[in-house]
Amino acid sequence: MVFRIDMSVRWVDTDALGVVHYSNYFRYVEAAEEELYRSLGFTFKELNEKYKIAIPRVEAFCRYRSPARFGDMLTVTLRLGEMTDKTMTYGFDIKRKNNEESVCDGYLKLIGLDLESWRATRLPPDLASKVTSALA
Amino acid sequence: MVFRIDMSVRWVDTDALGVVHYSNYFRYVEAAEEELYRSLGFTFKELNEKYKIAIPRVEAFCRYRSPARFGDMLTVTLRLGEMTDKTMTYGFDIKRKNNEESVCDGYLKLIGLDLESWRATRLPPDLASKVTSALA
Amino acid sequence: MVFRIDMSVRWVDTDALGVVHYSNYFRYVEAAEEELYRSLGFTFKELNEKYKIAIPRVEAFCRYRSPARFGDMLTVTLRLGEMTDKTMTYGFDIKRKNNEESVCDGYLKLIGLDLESWRATRLPPDLASKVTSALA
Amino acid sequence: MVFRIDMSVRWVDTDALGVVHYSNYFRYVEAAEEELYRSLGFTFKELNEKYKIAIPRVEAFCRYRSPARFGDMLTVTLRLGEMTDKTMTYGFDIKRKNNEESVCDGYLKLIGLDLESWRATRLPPDLASKVTSALA
Numbered sequence: 014m015v016f017r018i019d020m021s022v023r024w025v026d027t028d029a030l031g032v033v034h035y036s037n038y039f040r041y042v043e044a045a046e047e048e049l050y051r052s053l054g055f056t057f058k059e060l061n062e063k064y065k066i067a068i069p070r071v072e073a074f075c076r077y078r079s080p081a082r083f084g085d086m087l088t089v090t091l092r093l094g095e096m097t098d099k100t101m102t103y104g105f106d107i108k109r110k111n112n113e114e115s116v117c118d119g120y121l122k123l124i125g126l127d128l129e130s131w132r133a134t135r136l137p138p139d140l141a142s143k144v145t146s147a148l149a
Numbered sequence: 150m151v152f153r154i155d156m157s158v159r160w161v162d163t164d165a166l167g168v169v170h171y172s173n174y175f176r177y178v179e180a181a182e183e184e185l186y187r188s189l190g191f192t193f194k195e196l197n198e199k200y201k202i203a204i205p206r207v208e209a210f211c212r213y214r215s216p217a218r219f220g221d222m223l224t225v226t227l228r229l230g231e232m233t234d235k236t237m238t239y240g241f242d243i244k245r246k247n248n249e250e251s252v253c254d255g256y257l258k259l260i261g262l263d264l265e266s267w268r269a270t271r272l273p274p275d276l277a278s279k280v281t282s283a284l285a
Numbered sequence: 286m287v288f289r290i291d292m293s294v295r296w297v298d299t300d301a302l303g304v305v306h307y308s309n310y311f312r313y314v315e316a317a318e319e320e321l322y323r324s325l326g327f328t329f330k331e332l333n334e335k336y337k338i339a340i341p342r343v344e345a346f347c348r349y350r351s352p353a354r355f356g357d358m359l360t361v362t363l364r365l366g367e368m369t370d371k372t373m374t375y376g377f378d379i380k381r382k383n384n385e386e387s388v389c390d391g392y393l394k395l396i397g398l399d400l401e402s403w404r405a406t407r408l409p410p411d412l413a414s415k416v417t418s419a420l421a
Numbered sequence: 422m423v424f425r426i427d428m429s430v431r432w433v434d435t436d437a438l439g440v441v442h443y444s445n446y447f448r449y450v451e452a453a454e455e456e457l458y459r460s461l462g463f464t465f466k467e468l469n470e471k472y473k474i475a476i477p478r479v480e481a482f483c484r485y486r487s488p489a490r491f492g493d494m495l496t497v498t499l500r501l502g503e504m505t506d507k508t509m510t511y512g513f514d515i516k517r518k519n520n521e522e523s524v525c526d527g528y529l530k531l532i533g534l535d536l537e538s539w540r541a542t543r544l545p546p547d548l549a550s551k552v553t554s555a556l557a
Binding site for chain 1 (some may be wrong): 438440443444445447448451466475476478479480481482483484485488502517532536
């Protein structure tokens with residue numbers, strides 16, 4: 014299974030070439046990730062406050078295929094890749110909603126981070142199991 | 150009448166104090182403005198391409214009342230203020246969706262800009278009349 | 286006296302009209318403010334950690350006069366406006382470095398915020414006196 | 422040879438965890454790339470206008486090693502990786518200036534893009550030769 018959101022390209026996300034700045038696609042993927050967690054009933058903030066755990070990215074990769082422009086409606090799709098005790102990987106792609114043309118795709122690898130020691134730690138079991146049931 | 154959108158605060162919009170960076174509220178207002186135009190059947194881009202006119206901001210003002218945080222659901226409201234041949238002003242406020250607590254409010258003043266001469270020009274009549282009917 | 290920094294417009298700060306997005310000028314002013322504090326020997330972070338005080342903006346205003354474009358070298362100038370026990374106001378302007386053409390000007394009003402009660406409080410005397418000596 | 426810039430972390434680049442949002446490191450790398458081109462005597466804009474060529478990214482990768490925080494002074498280093506007729510790759514790393522601790526590293530792969538046909542094209546020879554002499 015996958016998780017999807019639709020979103021429209023904002024003016025502020027474009028650059029002087031008239032296309033979305035490449036760094037912003039990572040923000041679009043994060044919006045999808047935030048909505049996934051909201052749909053599963055928790056937030057980054059609850060992770061931070063309840064478990065004293067954050068889930069920062071340790072790797073980010075994106076391959077750009079065609080540019081999105083102001084006003085385009087996009088579909089952002091998240092897939093679950095490898096999950097270990099301490100890390101999980103989301104594959105993503107972004108397509109134009111109307112014709113499914115590929116805009117970009119890539120992955121994000123996240124790690125559990127203990128906010129007291131600031132060291133790698135196990136992902137909260139609650140997070141891991143909910144994400145697995147939603148996306149496996 | 151007013152125009153409203155609901156939106157959630159993204160992680161990337163927060164700063165190290167845990168609150169939305171003040172510059173981002175202007176971006177939230179612009180998201181509402183974009184959705185207003187979409188609902189009226191045109192976009193910034195069509196303005197640019199069809200009329201060779203842009204509508205840059207000439208003044209922006211915001212008073213900050215209480216901070217929004219990651220995950221907060223906000224309601225952004227646009228009102229029409231003064232409209233002249235060449236300018237129009239949107240009043241805005243942003244409130245927490247659940248309890249209507251005020252986050253910030255202010256205004257944006259826009260001007261018609263001829264993209265060939267790069268000088269002030271009349272707002273496209275189509276834009277002015279549609280915005281007036283929607284918000285007057 | 287005033288405080289000045291020079292900076293160049295980054296590609297990511299432009300939008301599809303080829304000019305700096307209006308929200309970004311507030312970020313340029315904040316860069317100048319950060320460099321002012323650095324020159325005075327403290328940072329936002331030290332304020333937060335040492336005094337448990339933050340200095341969020343309560344008002345922001347900008348009047349836009351001519352657009353900046355990618356690669357433009359700009360000069361951001363800060364002036365001290367009114368200072369009270371709990372608030373201070375910076376006037377700012379941004380000009381093109383080569384010909385001093387005005388890009389925009391405005392002000393930011395800041396307030397002392399007690400990070401424990403999350404209420405308005407006196408500005409740290411150290412901050413107030415250093416800023417006053419630097420800019421008065 | 423390599424190309425380096427020093428820069429400080431801006432408040433707006435941090436997130437509610439108190440660290441730089443991961444998407445912003447790509448912007449720091451782009452700032453270095455812009456300064457490289459400036460030092461070589463041309464800009465993205467000149468590429469666009471003179472050669473009708475843009476150099477969008479086709480791949481971006483970053484591995485995050487330790488978080489940067491507000492006020493940190495960073496050194497961004499660019500290295501030249503593979504260069505073909507149509508593409509070039511910059512390796513980058515970002516380190517803390519004071520102790521050379523690694524913050525992140527990765528690469529960006531760029532392609533020549535003909536702005537009239539919007540298709541891949543050869544990199545401008547001028548760009549390729551200047552970058553090669555500066556970084557080879």
